[in-house]
Every structure is written in C-alpha cells, then in structure tokens.
Amino acid sequence: MDFKDGVSLLALCEQNQMKISDVMREREISMTDASLEEINERMAKALSIMQDAVHKPLSEPLSSIGGLIGGEASKLRQMRRGGKSICGTILSKSITHAMAVLEVNASMGLIVAAPTAGSAGVVPGLLLALQEEYSLSDEHLIDGLFTAGAVGYLIMRNATVAGAQAGCQAEVGAASAMAAAAAVEIMGGTPAQCLNAASTAIMNLLGLVCDPIAGLVESPCQSRNAMGVSNALCCAEIALSGIEQAIPFDEMVETMYKVGRSIPFELRETALGGCAATATGCQKTCQIFHS
C-alpha cells in the first residue's frame, strides 16, 4: 500500500474505510520488512522522548549553546499556574510544550526531529497538550504521530522540509500542517478534514522566511514553534467545525514549494537576512562567535 499525494491517500482511506494513521502504518509495513508491533513500538519510543523533552526544562534549567534562549517553558507554566494565562489552558500548554522542546534542542538534549530539529516543538506541543486536556491514551497519540507522519511524508516527497531550500514555511509550516492533521484525527475528524486542516496550516504560514540569529536554532525558531502550534490548533478547530478549505492540500504543498524557491537566498537559513540581519541580530552574532 502506497500513496503519492493527498488525493491518493484519501482514496485509500475511503476504499478501505481506514483512518490516515492506519494507511500510514500499512504503507510502512508493506514497504519495509517491519511488523506492526515493531513500528508501533518504535513510535512509542519517539512519543516517550517527546514527553521527556516537554517536561525536562520545567525541572532543570537549561542553557542553550548560543545563550539566546532558556527558561521560557518554566515562565509560561508559572504564568498559567498563577491564573494569568490570556489564551486559555490548551493553547497555553501547547505553547509551553513547544517552547520546552526547543529549549532542550538548543542545549544539545534529546528530541525527535518532526520533521526537523528546528520545528521539533510543534507536533509534541499540540499532541501532549491534547493528551493532558482530554485524558488521551498514549495509543491515541501514537495514531496521531502516524497521521502527522503521513502529512510530513507528502510534504517531503512533493516539496521539501528543509529551511535552506524553502524557508521556515517548509519547517514550522510543515510541522504545523502535520500537527493540525494529527489533532483532527485524534479528536474524531474525517481523513478529508485532516487534510483540510493541514492545507489551511500551510496556507497561513505561506512565505515564512528562515532567518535564525547567528545561524543558531534558537531565535526566532523557538517562538516560531509557539506560533506553529497555535496555528495548528486554529486550523484543527476550523476543520473540525466542518468548514471546507478552498485550496486542496496537494496544491498548497506544490505552491509552498514554488514560493519557497522564490524566497531569496539571504532568507533561507543562511543567517544573512531577516532577524539575523537586524542591528541587534548582527550584534548578538558578534558576541556569540567572537567573545
């Protein structure tokens, strides 16, 4: 069982009355020698790394290699616990988790690239917030990770997930689409609604540039993960309400790639433009590399 785009994925779901996560599992089993137990176990391992990464910075302070970030997750949790969150529990938790993963990543801790290290906070951010809020089992979340994997695979196959090739829209944008689709499936949406959510997520972040200060995966990467997870939550909510997306998923993936290739070189992970090229960005770069 294999699929090459969103249309053929939905056709497989329809023909076999399967969820996206099950089609993705079938694909993995039919294309490799792995058994169902093996791939479920391997995904459970990824989930447990994600859970650890989300919690680690809350108990022990981490310092990033470049020193641009650190301590954000703990501050966010403190604000929420103090009853001062302005975005409500689920969004506050999603943001906290997403930023926590980037803290771990920037301090050379263990994370799961999803689809990349720089965008690794988005998928666990949303899924683990849903788990806490709706008391979901790990099995539910593992389904979600296979669904996220299906969307990410299609973006990787038909476009790219490399910031150097297509900017942050290809990293955080892809992660946001993956998380949105996973959330829709976990919360009972149809396969078509999953891809609707993914399509909206890419649409909303179309054109986002990759401009890391000093070339490090720290700032603005960390807050863009918070933005990516918020976008995913919005898009899942929109899709679950039954609102249809004007542009199909496959066309959004194609246009994301086209837009990516027209993003100037300076804004594709070279640290020569955007935030990296601001006066403060340049000053921080000098401090980091010449101190």
Place this chain on the structure above:
Amino acid sequence: MGFISVFDVIGPNMVGPSSSHTAGAASIALLARKMIGGNIKKVVFTLYGSFAKTYRGHGTDRALLGGILGFDTDNLNIKDSFELAKEAGIEYEFKTNEKETEVHPNTVDIELWNDEDLSLTVRGESRGGGKVMITRINEVEVEFTGEYSALITIHKDKPGVVANITKCLSDCNVNIAFMRLFREDKGATAYSIVESDEKIPKKVLDEIKENQYVQNVMLVQI
C-alpha cells in the same frame, strides 16, 4: 528519490540542535568509523560551507567526534565527546576550508588513522533532516547513504574482479539491493560498492580478499 519512512518524518531521534548540522554530522562520522574499523588513534576533520561557518554553535564538532567514538544520533554522550575522546586516547583536530565553495554547503572531510596503521579519508555531505551521503573515499568520488549494509571493495580496475565479488555474495546468499562501480582512471584503483537490505556475513570479506587484485574490503553494517 529513495523510500521515505514514517521515521524519516517523525525522526531521527537525536541530540539537538540541528538535524543537518548535528545529527547528520554524527551519522557521517559513524559511517567513517565503521569503514576503517579497528581502534581510531587520530582524526582530522575539514569543514566546508555552512559546516565551517557555524559548527561551534551547532555542536557539529562534538557530533563528528561523537560519531568517531561510535555514538548514534540519539546518544547523549555526544555533548561530552571532547572529554570522552581524550579519555579514549584519540587525537583530534578541526580545520575549516572556506576557500573551496564548489561543494555541498554541509560537507566534511574526515581523515582517520587506526591502530592497525590504516588510514582513510572520507567525504560526507549532510543533506537535510539527518540524511547523509558519503561522496568520496580517498580520492575517488562515490555515493552511498549508510541506510543499507554496504560492502566496499577497493581493487584494481581489472576484468573479473566485479564478477568475483558478486559470486562471493551469491555463494553466501546475500541479495544485492544496489551495486555501483567507481574508479580513479582506467586500469587504476576502483571502488565497488554493494548495498544490501540485510546484514552481510563477515566471511564474504575473507573470500573477496582472496582475489589478487583486491586491496581492501570494508563492511558497514546497518
């Protein structure tokens, strides 16, 4: 494009901060270590492009040395690889080459020496998302990813050598997934790279080595 697994998307499990600059670097160095075998005594890394510019901030140096120490991308010891390399008695050096720009932006040359007096130079490229490609062995341009078990035979460019390699594999019931041949010049040194989905038994190496034109055989198991 090769097969994209769900674990290429939700993965690799890795020590941060960058799939291309950290995880990819560790994978390249681990492949180089597996190729030379034995105990590594000395290693010199030459970094190009983005690797050369940003290696400190991405822990690329620790990740490379970690790979030489045998660490996978998710091994937390990568963070302490400078200290661990010293303890293991491995001499190491990092150089940068920013003059040569006609290379992939994330390229590293790794020169290795082991305790069996063997030396080897490997060039690797980190192609994004943790995926890597070995593109040069010593002076010869090659291509293999380490995603499959690889048997690398260094031999004279003479008739019958390749036939002998495939015969030895067939005798040991190894199925060839991919096979490619690279050479310096006609009649000079050639590299045959065979990739297989399964583990390649060690005895294949010994049988291939019996051929008079074979100089060395390296095995990189998945």
